[in-house]
Amino acid sequence: MTTQLLETESHAREYVAELGDAQAMERLDKLIELLLVENREQNLISKPSEEQIWLRHVADSAQLLRFVPRETSGPWLDLGTGAGFPGLVVAALRPELPMVLVESRARRVEWLQRAIEAMDLKNCQVEGKRLEQVSPFEARIISARAFAPLPKLLRLSAPFSTSSTTYLLPKGRSAAQELAELPARQRKMFHVEQSLTGSDAGIIVSR
Numbered sequence: 001m002t003t004q005l006l007e008t009e010s011h012a013r014e015y016v017a018e019l020g021d022a023q024a025m026e027r028l029d030k031l032i033e034l035l036l037v038e039n040r041e042q043n044l045i046s047k048p049s050e051e052q053i054w055l056r057h058v059a060d061s062a063q064l065l066r067f068v069p070r071e072t073s074g075p076w077l078d079l080g081t082g083a084g085f086p087g088l089v090v091a092a093l094r095p096e097l098p099m100v101l102v103e104s105r106a107r108r109v110e111w112l113q114r115a116i117e118a119m120d121l122k123n124c125q126v127e128g129k130r131l132e133q134v135s136p137f138e139a140r141i142i143s144a145r146a147f148a149p150l151p152k153l154l155r156l157s158a159p160f161s162t163s164s165t166t167y168l169l170p171k172g173r174s175a176a177q178e179l180a181e182l183p184a185r186q187r188k189m190f191h192v193e194q195s196l197t198g199s200d201a202g203i204i205v206s207r
């Protein structure tokens with residue numbers, strides 16, 4: 001599997017293709033097609049990032065699977081899924097893995113439901129409410145991209161976390177700093193992994 005930094009759209013697409021089958025790629029192509037249309041109606045991804053959608057969004061999400069053994073059965077909880085990242089990408093690449101996508105904004109919830117239907121994903125459940133209102137369950141994986149500062153994220157997700165839960169938190173440039181600012185007791189549970197989509201980007205991963 002690739003461990004070098006991904007720099008172009010074609011490399012990003014090739015990287016993602018290695019992680020899934022032809023059907024997964026069809027589903028991801030469908031996601032991109034619909035997202036580029038929907039992004040004219042609501043602000044789901046930044047306009048400049050549309051040109052690098054495989055790199056900035058799809059591969060950036062898919063790379064989280066590096067930290068998830070094949071046999072992991074879920075459930076996977078994605079906090080603040082918004083446009084669909086990383087939740088919909090992971091769901092397409094691992095259609096047997098139960099995914100719970102939490103999103104509070106009504107238009108984004110409606111978008112996620114439409115995308116799930118168009119991608120023909122059977123493994124996704126959308127909780128269209130604030131995380132604080134979702135009934136707790138034991139999540140095997142918790143992911144969150146651009147959801148909340150680390151202390152708040154950990155506080156809100158605590159009811160879903162057990163000693164077997166793995167956190168996967170793409171944090172961009174702020175990863176090391178956010179981790180350094182946690183109290184020592186919490187800090188020792190996490191480390192930072194290099195992101196494949198940016199030389200200065202990190203992913204906070206629980207040990």
Ligand SMILES: C[S@@+](CC[C@H](N)C(=O)[O-])C[C@H]1O[C@@H](n2cnc3c(N)ncnc32)[C@H](O)[C@@H]1O
Pocket residue numbers: 044079080081082083084085086102103104105108129130131132144145146147
């Ligand atoms: C900046 S967006 C990131 C979306 C997506 N994860 C991504 O990386 O493209 C954050 C999303 O989290 C949602 N959100 C923020 N706080 C939330 C909460 N307490 N419960 C559920 N969703 C929340 C927002 O509505 C928004 O769609």
